[in-house]
Amino acid sequence: xxxxxxxxxxxxxxxxxxPSGSLVEQFLLEPIASGPLDGLSFTVKDNIDIASRxxxxxxxxxxxxxxxxxxxxxxxxxxxxAGGHCVxxxxxxEFTYSLDGESQYFGxxxxxxxxxxxxxxxxxxxxxxxANGVSDFSIGTDSGGSIRVPASLCGVxxxxxxxxxxSEAGVLPFMPSVSTVGVIASSHEQLNSVVRVLLRSNARPxxxxxxxxxxxxxxxxxxxxxxxxxxxxLNEISHRTGVDLxxxxxxxxxxxxxxLSDCNENALRVLQSLEFQNTVGSWIENNAPEIGTSFxxxxxxxxxxxxxxxxxxxxxxxRFFEAIQAVMISGTVICFPTxxxxxxxxxxxxxxxxxLDFYGRTMTITAFSGxxxxxxxxxxxxxxxxxxxxxxxxxxxxxxxxxxxxVKKMLGS
Amino acid sequence: xxxxxxxxxxxxxxxxxxPSGSLVEQFLLEPIASGPLDGLSFTVKDNIDIASRxxxxxxxxxxxxxxxxxxxxxxxxxxxxAGGHCVxxxxxxEFTYSLDGESQYFGxxxxxxxxxxxxxxxxxxxxxxxANGVSDFSIGTDSGGSIRVPASLCGVxxxxxxxxxxSEAGVLPFMPSVSTVGVIASSHEQLNSVVRVLLRSNARPxxxxxxxxxxxxxxxxxxxxxxxxxxxxLNEISHRTGVDLxxxxxxxxxxxxxxLSDCNENALRVLQSLEFQNTVGSWIENNAPEIGTSFxxxxxxxxxxxxxxxxxxxxxxxRFFEAIQAVMISGTVICFPTxxxxxxxxxxxxxxxxxLDFYGRTMTITAFSGxxxxxxxxxxxxxxxxxxxxxxxxxxxxxxxxxxxxVKKMLGS
Numbered sequence: 001x002x003x004x005x006x007x008x009x010x011x012x013x014x015x016x017x018x019p020s021g022s023l024v025e026q027f028l029l030e031p032i033a034s035g036p037l038d039g040l041s042f043t044v045k046d047n048i049d050i051a052s053r054x055x056x057x058x059x060x061x062x063x064x065x066x067x068x069x070x071x072x073x074x075x076x077x078x079x080x081x082a083g084g085h086c087v088x089x090x091x092x093x094e095f096t097y098s099l100d101g102e103s104q105y106f107g108x109x110x111x112x113x114x115x116x117x118x119x120x121x122x123x124x125x126x127x128x129x130x131a132n133g134v135s136d137f138s139i140g141t142d143s144g145g146s147i148r149v150p151a152s153l154c155g156v157x158x159x160x161x162x163x164x165x166x167s168e169a170g171v172l173p174f175m176p177s178v179s180t181v182g183v184i185a186s187s188h189e190q191l192n193s194v195v196r197v198l199l200r201s202n203a204r205p206x207x208x209x210x211x212x213x214x215x216x217x218x219x220x221x222x223x224x225x226x227x228x229x230x231x232x233x234l235n236e237i238s239h240r241t242g243v244d245l246x247x248x249x250x251x252x253x254x255x256x257x258x259x260l261s262d263c264n265e266n267a268l269r270v271l272q273s274l275e276f277q278n279t280v281g282s283w284i285e286n287n288a289p290e291i292g293t294s295f296x297x298x299x300x301x302x303x304x305x306x307x308x309x310x311x312x313x314x315x316x317x318x319r320f321f322e323a324i325q326a327v328m329i330s331g332t333v334i335c336f337p338t339x340x341x342x343x344x345x346x347x348x349x350x351x352x353x354x355x356l357d358f359y360g361r362t363m364t365i366t367a368f369s370g371x372x373x374x375x376x377x378x379x380x381x382x383x384x385x386x387x388x389x390x391x392x393x394x395x396x397x398x399x400x401x402x403x404x405x406x407v408k409k410m411l412g413s
Numbered sequence: 414x415x416x417x418x419x420x421x422x423x424x425x426x427x428x429x430x431x432p433s434g435s436l437v438e439q440f441l442l443e444p445i446a447s448g449p450l451d452g453l454s455f456t457v458k459d460n461i462d463i464a465s466r467x468x469x470x471x472x473x474x475x476x477x478x479x480x481x482x483x484x485x486x487x488x489x490x491x492x493x494x495a496g497g498h499c500v501x502x503x504x505x506x507e508f509t510y511s512l513d514g515e516s517q518y519f520g521x522x523x524x525x526x527x528x529x530x531x532x533x534x535x536x537x538x539x540x541x542x543x544a545n546g547v548s549d550f551s552i553g554t555d556s557g558g559s560i561r562v563p564a565s566l567c568g569v570x571x572x573x574x575x576x577x578x579x580s581e582a583g584v585l586p587f588m589p590s591v592s593t594v595g596v597i598a599s600s601h602e603q604l605n606s607v608v609r610v611l612l613r614s615n616a617r618p619x620x621x622x623x624x625x626x627x628x629x630x631x632x633x634x635x636x637x638x639x640x641x642x643x644x645x646x647l648n649e650i651s652h653r654t655g656v657d658l659x660x661x662x663x664x665x666x667x668x669x670x671x672x673l674s675d676c677n678e679n680a681l682r683v684l685q686s687l688e689f690q691n692t693v694g695s696w697i698e699n700n701a702p703e704i705g706t707s708f709x710x711x712x713x714x715x716x717x718x719x720x721x722x723x724x725x726x727x728x729x730x731x732r733f734f735e736a737i738q739a740v741m742i743s744g745t746v747i748c749f750p751t752x753x754x755x756x757x758x759x760x761x762x763x764x765x766x767x768x769l770d771f772y773g774r775t776m777t778i779t780a781f782s783g784x785x786x787x788x789x790x791x792x793x794x795x796x797x798x799x800x801x802x803x804x805x806x807x808x809x810x811x812x813x814x815x816x817x818x819x820v821k822k823m824l825g826s
Binding site: 049069070071164176204282322 | 484485494577590614688695
């Protein structure tokens with residue numbers, strides 16, 4: 001495979017040099033020690049620092065105004081110290097503030113299993129590099145679904161670990177109460193190896209799987225064929241493990257009549273906007289960078305958020321977190337489709353109605369683990385209309401190792 | 414009280430305008446709503462954003478090269494929305510990377526109860542503003558003890574909540590796996606009110622106090638008179654609550670012969686240096702700022718850290734965290750002197766031997782809650798040679814509300 005370094009500030013032509021469209025820059029960082037990742041290649045999302053190479057954050061002005069970092073992000077060094085080798089930096093959506101993966105500046109990475117469809121974002125390049133065989137695994141970040149959504153839409157494994165279990169040193173600040181570093185891989189086995197390196201997991205045996213919950217509102221949010229495919233897969237899992245499926249609604253978890261959509265609309269989405277004002281919004285207002293059309297539309301909502309009114313979302317986030325914690329006791333996995341839809345066709349998210357439907361329904365589901373600070377794995381188990389869609393498994397906060405072993409058991413792998 | 418805005422880049426003269434020496438800038442931010450903090454004034458450490466005012470991070474070049482932020486840090490807005498009013502920004506040690514509170518650029522805030530002694534840092538101005546009556550409470554940050562140490566040395570209340578329970582949006586990035594936003598106050602009652610606002614705690618009753626542990630290595634690290642005073646206070650607490658004291662060593666917690674000093678020397682201190690390279694070190698290398706003598710000495714160690722070797726500290730941090738978690742079950746409080754010493758006299762931390770003794774012994778104690786991600790309260794309960802020193806109480810990760818109520822019960826207040 002011969003992939004040349006591409007110019008960053010012009011619209012790249014992926015057709016020849018990098019058929020995956022995932023790479024921003026190609027290079028080789030050798031391992032610094034031997035370990036469980038010996039022989040495995042990885043790519044790094046372009047909001048995670050690589051020493052001496054500019055971090056673009058998906059925006060050309062950000063890239064131009066910030067010098068190259070002096071150090072690799074701590075998570076990158078962890079992977080190199082475990083035997084992995086890094087083969088390049090990959091495309092991120094602008095300021096990682098998107099779920100569609102169509103970057104105006106860095107192109108749209110290829111959805112390997114559905115090439116006429118979007119890959120999803122914002123870890124679009126990470127997922128595409130794995131799905132197209134450019135690397136064995138990739139590291140990205142996830143706040144509102146930025147690992148889980150493209151993993152679902154491209155048919156690879158993706159995990160967002162528990163909030164703050166992986167160091168964010170050298171990762172550009174985004175939404176401190178929400179953002180996590182996570183992993184994309186092509187198999188459960190590799191996902192497990194990489195995540196355990198980053199979590200520094202010991203060999204302590206995880207709790208046994210006792211309860212499988214199915215989040216009913218998430219199932220109802222999905223398109224009929226996605227829900228039907230999820231039901232088939234979940235029944236197989238129940239049969240395989242001998243553990244009954246228990247349906248639970250978000251209202252039952254919270255103990256009132258709150259719909260799942262509140263997790264996003266009145267809690268996580270508002271918190272994200274508040275924190276984005278601090279971490280990136282302030283820089284944008286002070287620097288007036290060039291910004292893309294699609295980000296510009298999203299940013300208008302952030303910019304006009306009334307902080308005084310919005311701050312009440314913090315109480316709701318805390319209340320939802322506590323309610324979810326109380327349900328997600330040891331031995332419990334909760335399941336739902338990662339996304340309510342298969343990947344939309346390219347260039348179809350161009351009306352406000354289409355955008356609102358895709359983002360609204362998708363984040364209704366993804367916000368659950370966000371508010372719950374839960375580890376979540378999207379497994380490429382479902383196929384609808386010939387396109388991949390993920391089935392998600394989440395466990396309690398800090399129960400990452402249990403989740404990895406429970407999913408292995410549930411899939412009989 | 415008439416306190417004028419001071420010039421930041423010259424050595425300030427505190428003698429007349431601000432006898433506390435704590436203020437960098439005085440102003441009034443009115444509350445944005447009424448709430449539990451009605452009528453209470455607060456100050457903000459100068460690594461936490463206030464809209465339209467430059468954040469210095471304790472360094473003049475940082476201040477000059479960064480425009481004023483557009484938004485208040487989220488924690489500041491939470492306090493304003495709960496009825497508090499902000500009266501100014503206060504001194505922080507350079508890049509908050511110190512425990513002594515003697516800033517070459519912003520002066521040494523006054524230790525109200527021991528004016529010939531240092532106040533401790535890095536939240537020196539926060540603590541001094543409370544101890545000298547400039548504000549009712551203050552918010553600061555704590556990574557290696559930056560709230561707890563000055564609270565101990567100046568005789569006020571200080572709390573470092575569980576890691577990541579308070580939003581860091583708008584707080585300058587320091588050590589993402591270690592740093593917390595926390596509170597300094599003049600009474601347990603006010604500390605409790607302010608912390609509960611920031612944590613968005615609900616009214617759910619906390620677990621009852623069941624076990625009081627005493628961390629023996631921390632007691633042994635303290636000067637004899639500090640240990641003796643702590644023993645008297647702890648025996649009173651045991652008598653008052655009817656709960657026996659149980660002595661435990663760090664080796665017993667970890668299950669081998671690890672000394673408490675490993676928490677700092679081989680774990681937290683190394684992790685801090687690794688993360689500081691990413692968050693501030695890279696900026697220093699790229700910008701060659703003016704830096705002070707004392708910070709310069711500390712930074713040399715950070716700069717020459719071998720990341721490849723240092724990265725093993727992550728495994729130790731995780732192992733210690735898990736061991737501490739296993740002991741700090743519901744209903745458990747662990748106690749120890751906050752600092753091993755009363756405040757050193759001013760201008761005595763000027764030999765390598767003195768610096769190593771103060772930092773080495775102090776961080777041997779403070780690193781315990783750092784590695785454990787524990788909430789810790791330093792209470793101004795002890796007096797040695799007429800000077801204050803704190804007694805600390807820590808609880809399990811995320812058991813902040815339990816800790817607040819347990820400490821209230823233990824002190825009979």
